[in-house]
Amino acid sequence: MKKNTSNKRKIRHWYKLDLSANVYPTLQRRNFSSVYRVSVILKQPIQHELLQLALERTMPRFPTFAVAIHKGLFWRYLERNNKPGPFVKADVSNACMPIHFKAENRYLLRVYYYEAKLSVEVFHSVADGSGALTFVKTLLAEYYAMQGIRIPCEQGVLSCKEKPRDAEIEDAYIKYGNGKVALKRKGIHAYQLRGTQEPFYTLNIITGVAPVEKLLAAAKSYKVSVGVFLTAVLMESLIQKQKMDKPIRERDVVISMPVNLRRFFPSDTLRNFIVMLSPSIDPKMGDYTFEEIASEINAYLAYRLNEKYLKANIMTNLSVQRNPVVRVIPLFLKDMIVRNAYKKVNARESSAGITNLGIVQVPEEMKPLIERFEVLMGQPFSNRTNLAVITYENTISMSFSSGIVESDVEMLFFCSLIKKGIPVRIESNRKYRT
Amino acid sequence: MSYCVNCGVELHKSAAFCPLCNTVVINPVNPPDTHAKPPYPAEIGKVENVNSRGVALLLTVVFVSIALAALLLNLFLFKEGLWSAFVMGASLLLWVFTVPVLILRPSRLLIILLDGAVISLYCFIIARQTDDASWYFGIALPIIIMLTGFVFLFGYVVKRFKTSILFKTAFIFGELGFYTVGIELSIRYFLYNSFSIRWSAVVGTSCLIIVAVLTTVMKNTRLREEVQRRLHF
Numbered sequence A: 001m002k003k004n005t006s007n008k009r010k011i012r013h014w015y016k017l018d019l020s021a022n023v024y025p026t027l028q029r030r031n032f033s034s035v036y037r038v039s040v041i042l043k044q045p046i047q048h049e050l051l052q053l054a055l056e057r058t059m060p061r062f063p064t065f066a067v068a069i070h071k072g073l074f075w076r077y078l079e080r081n082n083k084p085g086p087f088v089k090a091d092v093s094n095a096c097m098p099i100h101f102k103a104e105n106r107y108l109l110r111v112y113y114y115e116a117k118l119s120v121e122v123f124h125s126v127a128d129g130s131g132a133l134t135f136v137k138t139l140l141a142e143y144y145a146m147q148g149i150r151i152p153c154e155q156g157v158l159s160c161k162e163k164p165r166d167a168e169i170e171d172a173y174i175k176y177g178n179g180k181v182a183l184k185r186k187g188i189h190a191y192q193l194r195g196t197q198e199p200f201y202t203l204n205i206i207t208g209v210a211p212v213e214k215l216l217a218a219a220k221s222y223k224v225s226v227g228v229f230l231t232a233v234l235m236e237s238l239i240q241k242q243k244m245d246k247p248i249r250e251r252d253v254v255i256s257m258p259v260n261l262r263r264f265f266p267s268d269t270l271r272n273f274i275v276m277l278s279p280s281i282d283p284k285m286g287d288y289t290f291e292e293i294a295s296e297i298n299a300y301l302a303y304r305l306n307e308k309y310l311k312a313n314i315m316t317n318l319s320v321q322r323n324p325v326v327r328v329i330p331l332f333l334k335d336m337i338v339r340n341a342y343k344k345v346n347a348r349e350s351s352a353g354i355t356n357l358g359i360v361q362v363p364e365e366m367k368p369l370i371e372r373f374e375v376l377m378g379q380p381f382s383n384r385t386n387l388a389v390i391t392y393e394n395t396i397s398m399s400f401s402s403g404i405v406e407s408d409v410e411m412l413f414f415c416s417l418i419k420k421g422i423p424v425r426i427e428s429n430r431k432y433r434t
Numbered sequence B: 001m002s003y004c005v006n007c008g009v010e011l012h013k014s015a016a017f018c019p020l021c022n023t024v025v026i027n028p029v030n031p032p033d034t035h036a037k038p039p040y041p042a043e044i045g046k047v048e049n050v051n052s053r054g055v056a057l058l059l060t061v062v063f064v065s066i067a068l069a070a071l072l073l074n075l076f077l078f079k080e081g082l083w084s085a086f087v088m089g090a091s092l093l094l095w096v097f098t099v100p101v102l103i104l105r106p107s108r109l110l111i112i113l114l115d116g117a118v119i120s121l122y123c124f125i126i127a128r129q130t131d132d133a134s135w136y137f138g139i140a141l142p143i144i145i146m147l148t149g150f151v152f153l154f155g156y157v158v159k160r161f162k163t164s165i166l167f168k169t170a171f172i173f174g175e176l177g178f179y180t181v182g183i184e185l186s187i188r189y190f191l192y193n194s195f196s197i198r199w200s201a202v203v204g205t206s207c208l209i210i211v212a213v214l215t216t217v218m219k220n221t222r223l224r225e226e227v228q229r230r231l232h233f
């Protein structure tokens, strides 16, 4: 009896939202929430009953995923969710639809299956892409364990027999947020895509699949990494698109990209640990060649991707959150202020988003069972197009998601890859436009 | 499996057109496999709306108990007159105004019709309780029916056709003109038994002029762009 109570005290029942997590629920609307999805395409069709069992075994290992979001007087918080669920569902065409906090038994996580594709959708306050990827890999290992295939717990696969570790649920921003200076924000009005809005419950997805070795060779010929290369191709496409729009005055083209801070500050957290960087090109300065765009982005990142700069970047947001005045403003006022500021400033600060989850490592035993991985950003807050990239073995998946009918940026992007000698296979849920 | 002739990407074997440039796949050697599973499912998911359902249930319980309480009091305690009809009518009115909006969110047109019907019903209850009920069929009912009709028509047009802000404004002014004329007609017919109009002619004409101006602006592209530039928000 006594042992039982002492065990119980160890389980945390609620979590403060981490630094990145705070803004997402504020922007919540009936038709918008910050949801993204991580998918894995297997070689065999998915047995969904087994997947449900595997999910039930996996959830207790990820306490920060089995949560509901609640409102406090000053801040929102995550609370342990003991309701039944989440339940595995047949996949839908409109991926990443809004998560309503009180629906679906208050879970902030969805699991879908379609043929051989397993998809997990996560509300961004719960975890970032890296945390979600660990969840997917562990779920997959459990799913195979159900079928008698033993997958060792290595390469980011967690053992569901073990208790969750404190390091996995820590708020790493607090841990490393001990800098002395904060960066100043500079507000710019970036180029915004225009287009015909699709009706609610539509997310247009275009995924391009390409061999990594070809992409690597192309990137090498410009002396940059694959990530920088793809950002440069997207940048070039956006610049071209703006030229096609024939604006009176050209605006800066800005791409916002999250940087995984785990690369710079050792942390095992499964929650958010990213900051946003935004390389930009001012087309008014003249016509940039692709080489110039690539080296510009490369230089931008080379200057910023180091511990000191990133710490100052963390401090920018952290100092706002720690400000005593900000802390005692009631939540509904905070929501109003942040929502307006976001609409007027942040939503205009970037023309597109790019997320690169990098190379997925899986245990050797899992490799023959997996075809490829796929990531997808949800419906963007403003009209921008989002690109999400993930690499597995020799396959790189590049998924565009957008809420507008026109697919000009996507076409410019993939045609540019083709012209640079990279063969691309396209998959999409778009409907034929008459 | 085909390649897009226009942009050169490889396409999924089920693809009948290129998702990037919308070019149709015409490949006599290897036509699109219509039986192959497409890469993404076609079913559209809907978000469940738990919150509103709870509120709807709560409102229903509140209104039903108010109506019941009034009915019981009327039957057994305060027996003079059928005053509970007002309370029950009002409860029904408020219920129809609030609950369908929470549950039937997508079908706004149905809600408009329901609202019109329940307003008519409530006015009818009032009319039955008063001595002279002729005003109900003479004025109230025509005005309510016309209003419901015009709102319904506007809702239908907005839902059915892609309309610009200019068109919506013009449509509203047009409806407003007809509605004023309709109101004066029914008042005059009820009071003097004659079909003629006076003051509404002024309102109606002004509305028609506004409609004419707006349609001209809509027809003229340059003028429309100018208006959009100056009034954009």
Ligand SMILES: [Zn+2]
Pocket: B004, B005, B006, B007, B008, B009, B018, B019, B020, B021, B022, B023
């Ligand atoms: Zn094409």
